[in-house]
Amino acid sequence: xxxxxxxxxxxxxxxxxxxxxxxxxxxxxxxxxxxxxxxxxxxxxxxxxxxxxxxxxxxxxxxxxxxxxxxxxxxxxxxxxxxxxxxxxxxxxxxxxxxxxxxxxxxxxxxxxxxxxxxxxxxxxxxxxxxxxxxxxxxxxxxxxxxxxxxxxxxxxxxxxxxxxxxxxxxxxxxxxxxxxxxxxxxxxxxxxxxxxxxxxxxxxxxxxxxxxxxxxxxxxxxxxxxxxxxxxxxxxxxxxxxxxxxxxxxxxxxxxxxxxxxxxxxxxxxxxxxxxxxxxxxxxxxxxxxxxxxxxxxxxxxxxxxxxxxxxxxxxxxxxxxxxxxxxxxxxxxxxxxxxxxxxxxxxxxx
Numbered sequence: 633x634x635x636x637x638x639x640x641x642x643x644x645x646x647x648x649x650x651x652x653x654x655x656x657x658x659x660x661x662x663x664x665x666x667x668x669x670x671x672x673x674x675x676x677x678x679x680x681x682x683x684x685x686x687x688x689x690x691x692x693x694x695x696x697x698x699x700x701x702x703x704x705x706x707x708x709x710x711x712x713x714x715x716x717x718x719x720x721x722x723x724x725x726x727x728x729x730x731x732x733x734x735x736x737x738x739x740x741x742x743x744x745x746x747x748x749x750x751x752x753x754x755x756x757x758x759x760x761x762x763x764x765x766x767x768x769x770x771x772x773x774x775x776x777x778x779x780x781x782x783x784x785x786x787x788x789x790x791x792x793x794x795x796x797x798x799x800x801x802x803x804x805x806x807x808x809x810x811x812x813x814x815x816x817x818x819x820x821x822x823x824x825x826x827x828x829x830x831x832x833x834x835x836x837x838x839x840x841x842x843x844x845x846x847x848x849x850x851x852x853x854x855x856x857x858x859x860x861x862x863x864x865x866x867x868x869x870x871x872x873x874x875x876x877x878x879x880x881x882x883x884x885x886x887x888x889x890x891x892x893x894x895x896x897x898x899x900x901x902x903x904x905x906x907x908x909x910x911x912x913x914x915x916x917x918x919x920x921x922x923x924x925x926x927x928x929x930x931x932x933x934x935x936x937x938x939x940x941x942x943x944x945x946x947x948x949x950x951x952x953x954x955x956x957x958x959x960x961x962x963x964x965x966x967x968x969x970x971x972x973x974x975x976x977x978x979x980x981x982x983x984x
Contacts, residue, residue: 633933635833635875636898637674638890642881643830647675649686650706657827658703658713660900661694664795666893666927667704672973673892680974687794693808694792695785696721698845702792707809709823714788716820720845722786732776742770743784750790750804757799821850822857829855829862832901833874840873842903867907886932889962891939891970894925899935909935913955929954929963939967948976953983 633639637646637655646652652674653659661667671683686692692704698717705713729739745768746761756764761781762772772780781802784790793803815823828840841851855862855873863876892898899905899917908930909917916938917926929937929952937954948971952963964980971978 633886633888634878634881635829635831636901637831638898639888641875642877643875648691649675649683650691653692653704654706654709655827656831656897657709657824658697658705659897660701660895661704662702663893663895664800666895667694669893669970669973670896671704673890673969678973684794690808693805695805696782698843700782708811708813710791710805710809711788711812712815712820713824714786716817716824717844717846718786725783728779732774732779734776734779738770739780739783740787741768742780743787743789745770746781746784746802747789747804750802750807753807755793755796755801755803757796757801759799761802818853818857821846821854822859825851825854825858826861828901829858829873830875832897833862833878834865834867834872835874835902836870836872836904839902839904843901888930888932889958889966890930891963891966892928892930894927896925896928898930899925899928908933910955916953916955929958929966931956931958931962937963941970943974943976946976947979948974949979949981951981951983 634641637652646655649671652671659667659670668680668683672678672680675683690707693707693710694702694704695710695714696718697703697705697710697713698721700721729736742765745765749764750756758781762777765772765777765780770780785792785805788805790802791805791808793801793808795801824844825840828843829835832839837851837855840846840854841848844851846854861876862873863879865872865874899908913935917928917935918924919926926938927940928935929939936956936958937952939950939952942949950967952967960982967978967980
């Protein structure tokens with residue numbers, strides 16, 4: 633919880649959107665509402681308007697840097713992350729493209745069409761991007777449109793800009809990140825390892841490889857490059873890696889109660905979630921194993937419930953479903969923090 637910025641860290645605590653995103657290296661953001669609260673819960677006192685304004689200032693941007701999944705990343709790092717981790721997604725795309733009836737030439741042409749349409753500071757909604765492709769004679773029905781938008785960002789032509797209203801928008805990566813960092817491959821691997829283990833540790837090399845999509849060989853090399861900034865410890869019988877600064881950090885009782893979004897690094901950042909989630913509760917948190925994570929109530933580092941919210945005009949209605957015995961008062965206090973974030977009074981109910 634310290635590494636994940638849900639408690640104070642001995643290296644200090646970033647107090648901006650840019651600082652939090654850089655701390656993690658990348659933050660799961662396939663669901664924008666969850667991504668906003670993942671930032672808000674780590675920036676006490678911030679509101680959703682504050683976080684949205686920071687994204688408009690380009691303190692972070694969204695793209696598909698790894699695992700074919702949308703993340704928030706530091707703008708200067710987007711291009712090298714696509715080159716080091718995103719390239720693996722491109723390598724395995726031929727079968728998917730064939731199933732959609734697309735050729736590589738068509739996908740490249742679609743990326744060029746979008747690049748031309750966005751040049752000069754342009755910004756188009758998802759619907760406008762698809763209309764632009766259709767006007768150029770490129771079919772976007774079914775999953776073809778999504779694939780072409782993904783491919784343009786994966787190639788480093790576009791990135792996902794902040795929403796306009798409820799609509800996702802796209803812009804040119806070169807214009808949103810005009811001064812990219814260009815580390816060599818070894819340096820890039822070291823940065824990935826340092827940021828991942830700093831923001832998730834203690835965790836395993838397998839967790840790191842799963843998070844980044846790197847090969848086992850590259851994951852091992854990355855940890856070696858990070859050097860003395862990382863340390864190896866044992867968690868039970870498992871060898872794990874963490875930020876060396878945590879070795880001498882004071883141990884404090886862990887009884888925090890948190891209301892976390894569903895798509896948060898707290899669970900999604902790991903292959904092995906046994907430290908945080910009782911296997912008996914897995915079905916409640918990821919119903920049907922479909923990859924859609926419910927928002928969680930976390931007490932003392934363990935998931936003890938789920939929650940769902942409905943935003944109304946005058947209040948945010950929240951339903952809590954406990955998975956263990958919990959004291960309601962601290963849970964409702966944690967949910968009040970979310971209500972303050974969205975600027976609406978809470979109305980909390982408890983399910984059986």
